[in-house]
Amino acid sequence: MELFTEKFLSDKLGISQQAISNALKLIPCESKKVEGSAKPVKHYKFDDLPDRYKEKLRELGVKLKDEIKENKTTNISKANFTKKYLLAHPDKQKLAITKCRLIDFYKKRNSTLNQKQWLEQTLKNDISFDILGKVSVKQLNDWIRKYKEAEDKGLNIVESFIDSRGAVKGVKALNEIQKETAERYFLRASRPRISEIYRNMCHTFGDAMPSYDALNNYFREWKRKNPVLFEFSKSPDSAKNKFLAAYGSADAKATYKNQYWELDSTPADVICDDGKRYTVLAAIDVFSRRVVFHVADTSSAYSISQLLRKAILKLGIPENVVIDNGRDYTSNHFETICTNLKINMNIVPPFSGDCKPHVERVFGTLARELFEQIPGYIGHSVAERKELQSRKSFADKIKAQEKWRKEQALKTDEEKKVFRDAWKIKKENIGLDLTILESADGLQSWIDNWVDKLYEQREHKGIKTKPINKWNSDSTPVESIPDIRMLDLLLGESVIRRVGKKGIAYDGCNYAHIDLVEFTGHHVYIMAGRDMGYVLVYDENMNPICIAEDLEHMGKDRYAVRGAKKKSQQLMRQMDKIIKEAQAIKDVTIMDRIDAVRDVIETKTVAVTKHTETVDRLLNDSIMFEEKDKKELETSNRYDFKQKDEEGKPTKILPSGRPTFNSYFDRFLWDLKNNMVDDTTKKLAAKYPDIWEMAEKEAKVG
Structure with a gap:
């Protein structure tokens, strides 16, 4: 039992020790020696103190040793429940806890009442004990005894009151x-x-x-x-x-623009006018939620580089990109781009859309808002596609098939082999709206306008503001590449090739330069951009050597040539015409809303040059290459007598005799006008007769 001295009560209650002594004159006490006192000191039991003192001490938070022991033993919230309690029915759990509460309440009762009076008064005044029903004094004493036995044995008191009668739940027939x-x-x-x-x-x-x-x-x-x-x-x-647990915020890591981008790709839910379903690639800035989309045939290293080119020109260069571990994102080409631009690659495990939540959501938003209202929409899933098809009646389907068969009957065998419009009448396309279909370029245009005029101009739920305003609110300067041609080289392919006797063979071209002669048989490092006409050449120590050229492929798009080779295999399956008469669109669609937008918040972007080892080297090398061309021009003995300088003298030209061309058309036209049609020109003309014919017509008109 806890004992208190007059001094302790005086200090705790804020009453003079004399007043305490007078109040406790008739209260029994025990005299005990206290360290520092020559005489024994009176000690009073808590239960013997006046009620006003007891209440005041409890209000002041004075804990008695017995109460602390009881709390440790009976605190239900901290009880170490075992299988018996956890497997019990919730009603039995509640009943056991209520019995323990009743006994705890009994131990703190007013001693002026006997057991029967206290039990009747408690059950009457506290409705929380109604679950116990009618409790007799004998039951109360049985519970008190059980409570004390569990307490003495150190058992879980609440579990001691669990009613374990009845069958154990669960299927028992199976072993x-x-x-x-x-x-x-x-x-x-x-x-x-x-x-x-x-x-x-x-x-x-x-x-x-x-x-x-x-x-x-x-x-x-x-x-x-x-x-x-x-x-x-x-x-x-x-x-x-x-x-999956979704604690915290996935965008907390991005504290400024271009710190983190998420990249991904998905097939568009729209069929285009060539019967193809294109892939949409996206790059989203996690901080501002600004997004860039790129429509491509498939997701490849090249299409990703095109997405990056478009995104860098609009947003700048990111510090980190979050990508999956697909072959297109982990290719040498993409890794080289990230190395050249010093972009960190954060690769997430497969099938982990939760690691790229923002780009996943923006794909869903694009599909729901734009794709569903574009002709050629085929649904987000097979089930939705079937629902779209079911909207057309069976009679309409039969009518469409009969019309197609009649048209096919009038065609020649050669025309039938082309399968004109056949893809539109396929079983899986019956019932879909395939009128006024968009081209791939048209789809790209609608997506870009949707982003610029609607998506970026409205409040985003995730950031509680407009993406364009979020972007403009951050004063962090963006890193970029000032020269688009240089950017194309950095986004191009970087490979190692061996120099042969005819130069460097790469991508079906032979790149030659006088400075490569001494490197014959050696391996060199080349950077190849879009233009097939030239590559930048470096030695093994990354010292610049020259710009090697292939005049026959000058001005030709490297990736367009690759795409043409692949596309040529699909020409027989493509249609050669689309629906001639377009149906009038009466109801307002999202495309009308996009066209109607006039008030658009402009982008505020501060661009600075991105400095990396590759970029700086390319800047310095471009100056060196220009100086080398100047030296070749100074030593050249050839002149263009048709072009006069300010003094009226003919201008010097390079030893090759021709300027650099952007296309075969420009070369043919220049050769015709300057009477420079040689064997090389004739070979090219035979290879590209249509372009040669166009150049001849232009030369005659000129």
Whole structure:
């Protein structure tokens, strides 16, 4: 029992020690020696103190040793519950806790009342004890005894009051081996067929297999106890969406613009006028949510480099890119780009859309808002596509098929081989709106306008402001490349090639230069951009050598040539015309809203040069190459007598006799006007007769 001295009570209650002594004259006390006092000091029990003193001490937070012990023992919130409590029915748990509360309340009762009076008064005044029903004095004493026994043995007091009567819940007919077998069947199929599983298990266990109902009940019980595992067996993505913890904010890592970009690609839910379903690539700035889209045939290293080119010209160069581990993103080409521009690659595991949430969401927003209102929309899924098809009546489908068959009957065998418009009448396209289809360029245009006029100009829920305002509010300067031609080189391919006797063979071209002669047989490092006509050449120590040229391919788009080779294999499957008469669009669509927007917030971007080793070297090398051309021009003995300088003298030209051309058309036209048609020109003219014919017509007009 806790004892208090007069001095302690005086200091705690703020009453003079004399007043305390007078008030406690008639209260029994114990005299004990206290360190520092020559005489024994009076000590008073807490229970013997006046009620006003007790209440005041409790208000001041004075804890008695007995109360502290009781709290440690009976604090239900901190009880170390075991299987018995956790498996009990919630009603039994609540009943046990209420009995413990009643006993705790009894131990602190007013001693002026006997047990019966206290029990009647407590049950009458406190409705929280109604769950106990009518409690007799005998029951109360039994509970007190059970409470004290559990307390003395150090057992969990609440669990001592759990009613363990009744059957244990759960399916007991199946043994452990049968349960493990059933669970493997449950996990193998996204939608388990219990009847088939039961037949398989009957074949395995024979007469020892319980009834079908026992297996079905166990499946329900297992599904209830393992919701995450069951959902994951059906669909990992669905399980992540439903159960993956989503604490914190995914954009907390981005504190300024261009700190983090997320890159991804997805097939567009729209068929274009050539019958193809293109891929849409996206790069989104996590800080501001500004986004750039690029429409391409497929997701490849080249299409990603084109996306980066477009995004860098609009937003600048990012510090980090978050990508998945697909072959297009982990290719040598993409890694070289990131190395040249000093961009950190953050690669996330496969099927981890939650690691790139912002680009995933913007794809969904684009599809819901724009794609659903564009002709040629085919739905976000197979199920939605079937719903779109079902809107057309069966008669309309038959009519469309009959019309197509009649048109085919009038065509020649040669025309039929081309399968004109055949893709539109395919079974999977019947019933879809395939009128006024957009081209790939048209789709790109609508996406860009949607981004610039709608998406960036409205409040984004994630950042609570408009993306364009979020971007403009950050004064951090963006890093960029001032020269687009230099950017194309940095986004191009960087490879190592061996110098042969005819120069450098790469991508079907032969690049030559006088300075490469001494490097014959050696490996060199080249940077190849879009223009097939030239490459930058470096030695093994990355010292610049020259700009090697292939005049036959000067001005030709490297990637367009590759695409043409691939596309030529698909020409027989493409249609040669589209629907001639377009149906009038009466209702307002999102495209009308985009065209109607006039008040657009302009971008405020501060651009600075991105300084990396590759960029700085390229800047210095470009100056050196210009100086080398000047030296060649000074030593050249050739002149262009048709071009006069300010003094009226003919101007010098390079030893090759021709200027640099952007296309074959420019070269043909220059050769015709300057009577420079030689064997090389004739070979090119035979190879490209259409371009040669156009140049001849232009030369005659000129």
